[in-house]
Amino acid sequence: MINDDSMKLNVFNKQEQFLFLRQILPFLKRIHKFYLQFRDQEYSKFLIYLLLFFFLINCKYKPIQSEIIPIHVASTTGYAPIWVAKNKNIFSKYNIPIEIVPQSEDETRINQNPKIICMEFSDAIMYNSESKHIKIIYRLNYNSNHDLFISRNSIQSIKDLKYKKVGFNGINSSSHLFVRLSLQQAGITEGKFLGKNLSNEKIIESIQNGSIDAGHLQLREYGKLDPSKFRILAQSGDVPDFLTNVIAVDSQFLSENQETVKQIVLAIEDAVQYMKSNPEETAKILSQEWNVDVNDLKKELKAFYFLSRIENNHSLRKIPKRKAEIYAGSFQNQELINHTETKQGSLFLSGKSIIQFYYSKGQFFIKPNIDSLIESQYIDEGESP
Numbered sequence: 202m203i204n205d206d207s208m209k210l211n212v213f214n215k216q217e218q219f220l221f222l223r224q225i226l227p228f229l230k231r232i233h234k235f236y237l238q239f240r241d242q243e244y245s246k247f248l249i250y251l252l253l254f255f256f257l258i259n260c261k262y263k264p265i266q267s268e269i270i271p272i273h274v275a276s277t278t279g280y281a282p283i284w285v286a287k288n289k290n291i292f293s294k295y296n297i298p299i300e301i302v303p304q305s306e307d308e309t310r311i312n313q314n315p316k317i318i319c320m321e322f323s324d325a326i327m328y329n330s331e332s333k334h335i336k337i338i339y340r341l342n343y344n345s346n347h348d349l350f351i352s353r354n355s356i357q358s359i360k361d362l363k364y365k366k367v368g369f370n371g372i373n374s375s376s377h378l379f380v381r382l383s384l385q386q387a388g389i390t391e392g393k394f395l396g397k398n399l400s401n402e403k404i405i406e407s408i409q410n411g412s413i414d415a416g417h418l419q420l421r422e423y424g425k426l427d428p429s430k431f432r433i434l435a436q437s438g439d440v441p442d443f444l445t446n447v448i449a450v451d452s453q454f455l456s457e458n459q460e461t462v463k464q465i466v467l468a469i470e471d472a473v474q475y476m477k478s479n480p481e482e483t484a485k486i487l488s489q490e491w492n493v494d495v496n497d498l499k500k501e502l503k504a505f506y507f508l509s510r511i512e513n514n515h516s517l518r519k520i521p522k523r524k525a526e527i528y529a530g531s532f533q534n535q536e537l538i539n540h541t542e543t544k545q546g547s548l549f550l551s552g553k554s555i556i557q558f559y560y561s562k563g564q565f566f567i568k569p570n571i572d573s574l575i576e577s578q579y580i581d582e583g584e585s586p
Contacts, residue, residue: 270297270299270317271300272301272317273302273304273315273317273319275303275304275306275320276491278347278498278501279344279347279445279446280319280341280446281483281507282341282469283301283472284487284490284491285472285475286469286471286472287301289472291468292468294468294471295467297461306320314451315451316451317451318335318450319341319446319447319448320449322375322443322552323378325337325447326552326555326559326569329569334453336450337449337548338517338579339447340516341445341446341469342506343438343505343506343508344438344444346437347419347420348376348417348436348444349418349423350434351415351416351418352432353408353409353414353430354429354431356432359383359387359435360387362384362387362389363394365414366394366396366414367384367394368399368415368416368417369399369404369416370400370404371398372398375443378443378444378555378558379440382443383440386439386440401422404417405422408431409430420501420504443554447548455576462579473508473509474509483502515547517546517576549575552571552574553571
């Protein structure tokens with residue numbers, strides 16, 4: 202008797218066909234490029250047939266990860282593409298079994314064994330130094346004014362804060378870093394101001410009662426205040442590339458699941474494109490996911506510019522100057538265009554400054570190597586790593 206199972210054809214479904222084509226397309230592109238370069242040579246056809254032969258005998262579809270993959274992420278606007286991808290079932294489109302694990306920023310910093318974790322860039326640097334080996338594979342956004350350094354109206358400028366009291370949320374946190382960088386730009390260095398570690402609520406209260414002169418707040422908290430009684434002294438866009446959100450992946454998981462991670466990046470990019478085309482709907486999605494007022498979210502979304510894979514080249518690659526204009530042409534944000542003249546990706550440069558900040562605070566015995574933390578191959582256009 203013939204087993205019916207033995208008669209079944211081993212064929213791909215439509216999703217698998219789509220993913221398989223994505224995997225082989227880079228190889229076919231390289232063969233085509235080779236042909237155009239050497240087509241006038243007598244041996245060109247022979248070499249192409251030989252390459253195709255070796256490709257076909259070694260061609261094997263790499264299945265996407267079937268085990269559920271947790272992504273640890275905070276319910277804040279900087280991580281909006283992750284939540285949109287979840288809500289619109291974009292991960293499912295790429296056949297990726299994702300589970301979103303909501304966490305606060307504080308919980309993210311102490312997470313022990315994440316496979317994929319979304320966090321602030323400065324936190325990723327600190328996290329990687331604590332014997333947790335991760336790779337940053339994607340920068341999510343450019344933060345123009347989501348973070349604010351505010352004071353009472355009696356303070357006219359940051360220079361007036363010399364030897365004054367300023368508040369931030371968390372010692373050696375991104376909030377602390379932002380306050381220090383803002384003061385440093387005005388010539389107020391360490392020792393010339395008194396810092397106080399306070400919660401967001403306490404920062405507002407302390408500015409109002411005069412126990413501190415200025416402090417760091419985010420846009421949502423500031424929106425609850427009477428703007429006539431406060432002054433914005435600096436905003437996150439004044440220190441570009443420091444206050445930004447990234448996707449980081451456990452190094453071992455990354456080495457064992459390269460194709461899965463590449464598909465996750467493609468899904469995130471789809472979510473970013475959806476957000477740019479549907480800003481009103483994006484705010485409604487996030488409002489439903491987080492139970493937050495939709496008007497607050499509309500304001501917050503305008504404070505971020507969310508990056509595509511091509512735009513990630515500016516941040517994650519060491520860019521030759523001759524390519525700067527090519528990448529600059531894809532940016533809609535003038536600040537990003539201005540920074541493309543550097544030979545190094547912007548996160549390499551700000552990362553070195555962040556490392557120096559933590560080192561000066563005694564957080565590192567040995568300075569981490571920023572080059573080993575950032576991995577750019579997953580933003581390649583249509584290629585598998």
